[in-house]
Amino acid sequence: MPVQNHLHDMDEENCCGCGACLQICPQSCISSAENKRGFAIPVIDAEKCVNCGLCKKVCPWQSILRKNQVIESYIAKAAQESVQKKCTSGGIFNLLAEEILKNGGVVYGCEWTDELLVHHVRVDRVENLPGLLQSKYVQSDTERTFIEVKKDLNANRFVLYSGTACQLAGLKNFVGEHENLILVEVACHGVPSPGLFREYIHWIEEKTQKNVVGFQFRNRKKHKKGEHYQLRINYSDGTEEFRYAAFDPYYASFISGQTLRGVCYDCIYKGKDRVGDILLADFWGAEKEHPEFHAENGASAVVILSSKGKEVFEKINVTCKPSSWEKVTAHNRSLIEGAEKTDFYQTIDINRFIPKVTAKTLLKVYMPEKIKYLLKRL
Ligand SMILES: Cc1cc2nc3c(=O)[nH]c(=O)nc-3n(C[C@H](O)[C@H](O)[C@H](O)COP(=O)(O)OP(=O)(O)OC[C@H]3O[C@@H](n4cnc5c(N)ncnc54)[C@H](O)[C@@H]3O)c2cc1C
Incomplete structure (x- = not known):
């Protein structure tokens, strides 16, 4: 039977890997397979497919959805420093999630799996919230969470x-x-490959002859000296290792946009019309745009996109100042345009991403944060 109405021949350049098609299929005939660059791609069993077209209807690349518009923008951080320190930038997600849980709601976000991959999970108790905090720079698998959301x-x-x-x-x-x-909505300049991350973990384990049991991309404990982007690796023997992004093959290649999903380079969900009710981003350039705001430990950009978003933001305990979309995006181009296209790597070999360390890199990494902050303010 000719199949016309479903998604076929999907690849990274026309599929974002959100998993909606897998979850909607009434025949359960869509599964997920890893491509050679380590990304999950939907695969359709044409024998079982009844051509109902539901997969196409839910696909964000086939049925484009962008309804909400910027209402207000803020520079913000959690009023309590302890909350901010647990998170990546301003700690706003943690406060929003607590507010929903306090009122009997449920929260979905992503956490590490035991195999050190990233997936979305459902949380209905504040005690389980910490696993969701902090950015994991690996594409997350939404598993069956859309079905669970519908039930909730x-x-x-x-x-x-x-x-x-x-x-x-x-x-x-x-x-x-x-x-x-x-x-x-978590601001996103693109998602990197889970397959590549898996290979990278094997690469570390081979080099160190130790098992990796924990990973953190934006470690705050030691970053005061310089660069914010520092990762922490936990080993099974109880030891830990800290590395700056600029010296690490996985992290450096993610930041420079070499390892993103194909579709991210031409992401259609950029700009002022957005999907979410609230958008959270790092407020880069805070010292220039808002010199009056104390952002030494980082700050978030909070963009309110709907009345629902505004209502919940007004309930949480934040220190914030009004800003504007123009200020938020002045130093954060990833909110308005896709990442710059680079050469597509074709095999998941982490060795090809080992970064070259130059004098400029060393200066960027080791110049104390306080001096950088003062220089930027000047
Ligand atoms: C792949 C990726 C790329 C990003 N790129 C940018 C960027 O270019 N510019 C920018 O300003 N900010 C970017 N961010 C967002 C930024 O790092 C912070 O997550 C955001 O500012 C919220 O910070 P927070 O302190 O409020 O919350 P945090 O405590 O950091 O909360 C993290 C939230 O992000 C979600 N999350 C974590 N990892 C993932 C993931 N892999 N996929 C989906 N959701 C995830 C969690 O579920 C949680 O809701 C990116 C995040 C990710 C995951």
């Missing part, structure tokens, strides 16, 4: 779902508009 909404629960714009678009296509659903 049908049970009249408030739901906060956080993720990248394309994941939120897939979810919104899947469940439709719902007044109890709050979407928290």
